[in-house]
Amino acid sequence: MKKESRIEREYRDMMTQAAPDLWERIESGLAEHPERIAAEVQGNAADAAESGGRILRMSDERKLEAAEKRETQTADERKHRTRVRRIYAAGTAAAAVLVLLVAAPQFLEMKWGGAISSVMQFTTAGGSGFAANMAGAGQNEAELDEASEMVQETMTAALTEGIPEDAAEAGGTAETAAEAGGTAETAAMAGAGAAPEEMDGGAPGSVAEGAPESVEKDASGSMTEGVSGDAAGSGSEDASKTLTEESVSAAELASQILEIPEDAVTEAADAEIFTEEVLKETQLLCLVTVREARLAAGADGQTDRIVYETEVEQIYYAGAEALDGAVDVQAGSEMTVESVIVCEADGNQALYQMLPGSEYLLPLARRDGAWEPVFQYAPQIRLTADGGYIFHDGYQSLADGAAAAEGRMETDGEYCGRMLERTDADFPMRLAEIIGRYAELGDGE
């Protein structure tokens, strides 16, 4: 048994002495319970009678049946929800392709070269299927062909599973977008996805009509903004036109992004995929303000990490290892956080870098004596000036009901168009609870 500290002993003594004797008062307030005596007598009689035992057993069997029935119902509900989510996702994916064809042909042209002309032909002239229209389109057409077949397959599957009702429900709302793990852009796309029959029937004109708002919106901002990372990279002027107020301030902040030397050791943006399970490694969940971000080199003199000097504002969770006493982190203290350098293959700027002056809610792990974000291949959770929390959609437990966060610099890399925002004050505690759940699961392994 753990030895009690002096302060704990004092506390116990103080509380024990302070407790008044209330027994007389309690005793005078005790009611008689004649039913207990009756129950005892009955219980004895029941035990003695075999038939009574049988009745009890039957009752237990009924309870068991009811519990099993409930379990089956719950499983059915889960299956149904999963199916609905798949349908939403299929509709969204199909619509995404179509909206891209209509709204950003240049982008696709850039990505797939000659293949796009065939797709545009399909879009404007009304082909009966992607595959037919793709014939002889160009060198990369096989890729698009495969993609279009996948879209067709998912749509067909969705139709056979009865998509019309669900898709109509999906009708392009923000909630649906969040449920599908998407953003406002995908919400607009889901609007188009609500008419799969028309698409299948070879009436692309109707598809275009089905999503005019989304296309207009995309042309003016959010949709192309999702692409702006690439566009900016290629020096396109369109990228600057699509900046929103938020992204203007992001652009200012972008000047603080570190330039990575060519010989630096970097990691690919998609080196690891985020799943919430990684949170079980969390040792601390802190709200920090980043004071400084700088590059640092390893023993071989090669730049291999970003070092952040932070100030801890609040601690929301601490794992068992952090409680060993070796860690002396508390609100108000300074903490150094290190991270690998994540970079695009052809880029020279750090992706997902935390910005000096900004606040972040960080799940941290202690690795090789240094504090690191538990997951480093994604944007960290950032606080906005108005109290919102910007996070990526990999946090599935937090995505439901979250709004799409548009025009943020975190939309670079793999998380382009995948950032969400919540303004709930208890967001850190919700995240702490999720971490706690995974930590407990981890303990049980």
Place this chain on the structure above:
Amino acid sequence: MTEQLFEECISQIRRNEKEGLRMIYEDYNPMIYSAVWEIVRNREDAEDLTADFFIRMWDAAESYRPGKGHRAWMLTIARNMTIDFLRKRRREEPVEELPEDAARQRTVEDSVVETVSLRQALDALKEDERQIVNMKIMGELTFKEIARILGRPQGTVAWCYQNAIRKLREVRL
């Protein structure tokens, strides 16, 4: 008190034997009183609630299910009763903020300098921290049990406890 002894006491209560309750009271009166006091921070209310707790225990002994830790069971009931009491009071007297004002009330024992200073140090803690400290020291609960009662992650509870003890030490220095 061991789980087995507690269950025997409960069996006695179920047979209308007051001795069972008396034994539980003698072992756990300070635990319940202090747990309640840490929430209401008022001596009279804490006494009323503690007495009510044992009376309710007498009435509701049938609801006890062995095997889940009797201390955690008792503290959960005590805490729920206290929170209900405060809610009811707030509805009835919305302006009055008794708990905080009453936090400065002192008992005779407080005249001991050391005790007073510890109590003052406790005043510096947040309500959550005080409850966690109390459940840990007086209730001898595990962090897991406390986390379940408070509906907070285990790591958070453990961190709060260590933080609270550190604060108490700092104030006492």
